[in-house]
Amino acid sequence: MPASCRCADRTIRKDMFARSLNFPPQLTATFGVAAVLLLAITSWASATGLTFGEDLLRWMESRYGSAARDRVVALQQLVEDGQRESERTKLQRVNAFFNRVNYASDYARWDQKDYWATPFEVLGLNSADCEDYAIAKYFTLVSMGIDEERLRITYVKSIELNEAHMVLAYYRSPAAEPLILDNLTARIAPAGERTDLVPVYSFNGADLWLAINRVEDKKVGDADRLSRWRAYQSRLMQQMAAGQ
Numbered sequence: 007m008p009a010s011c012r013c014a015d016r017t018i019r020k021d022m023f024a025r026s027l028n029f030p031p032q033l034t035a036t037f038g039v040a041a042v043l044l045l046a047i048t049s050w051a052s053a054t055g056l057t058f059g060e061d062l063l064r065w066m067e068s069r070y071g072s073a074a075r076d077r078v079v080a081l082q083q084l085v086e087d088g089q090r091e092s093e094r095t096k097l098q099r100v101n102a103f104f105n106r107v108n109y110a111s112d113y114a115r116w117d118q119k120d121y122w123a124t125p126f127e128v129l130g131l132n133s134a135d136c137e138d139y140a141i142a143k144y145f146t147l148v149s150m151g152i153d154e155e156r157l158r159i160t161y162v163k164s165i166e167l168n169e170a171h172m173v174l175a176y177y178r179s180p181a182a183e184p185l186i187l188d189n190l191t192a193r194i195a196p197a198g199e200r201t202d203l204v205p206v207y208s209f210n211g212a213d214l215w216l217a218i219n220r221v222e223d224k225k226v227g228d229a230d231r232l233s234r235w236r237a238y239q240s241r242l243m244q245q246m247a248a249g250q
């Protein structure tokens with residue numbers, strides 16, 4: 007019996023695993039967005055060799071225990087080894103790595119309806135729910151060199167569980183059928199085979215930063231989602247700073 011996963015429910019759209027946030031392509035290459043996203047990615051894995059420093063490892067051990075340190079070291083090894091692997095192998099290894107983390111609902115772990123745990127919190131507590139798995143896989147795969155444009159963190163409705171759920175979708179090309187990385191199954195299946203999932207909407211880091219910029223211009227935005235992403239980034243930065 008797979009662990010259930012209650013995520014924030016959303017209005018279902020018709021764009022089945024499509025890219026629901028379609029910003030003008032030229033905006034994705036702006037320096038500001040690229041710089042901020044690079045900061046987000048490199049805030050938890052350094053740009054030089056994708057290694058975690060000893061200070062960060064000590065902080066993880068002092069905060070969460072020696073097993074947490076071992077999990078971070080294992081992730082570091084996974085990222086380093088993955089530089090030489092195919093993208094399909096990267097997907098398989100990262101999916102398997104994070105699916106070993108124990109499932110716990112946000113109510114049980116955080117006493118909150120919806121809490122986006124950072125990869126440090128996931129590995130520190132060895133605990134996650136659906137969006138925590140999906141976001142940790144997203145960050146790890148980008149760190150391993152996969153173009154973020156190929157990755158979409160995707161809210162879905164699980165028909166079997168009759169619950170909102172979150173997965174990570176990988177698009178080999180913009181028009182390709184995505185592969186679905188899901189904490190409920192070890193198998194990475196094409197979206198067409200996941201008839202148990204109904205897509206709701208998807209996003210990646212660039213989308214959210216662009217959306218934040220637009221909100222600041224008072225144009226558009228999903229305030230709830232953006233506030234969660236901002237809070238997530240803030241905690242990630244604080245945790246990274248704590249390890250220095």
Ligand SMILES: [Ca+2]
Nearest residue numbers: 121122135138
């Ligand atoms: Ca969570």
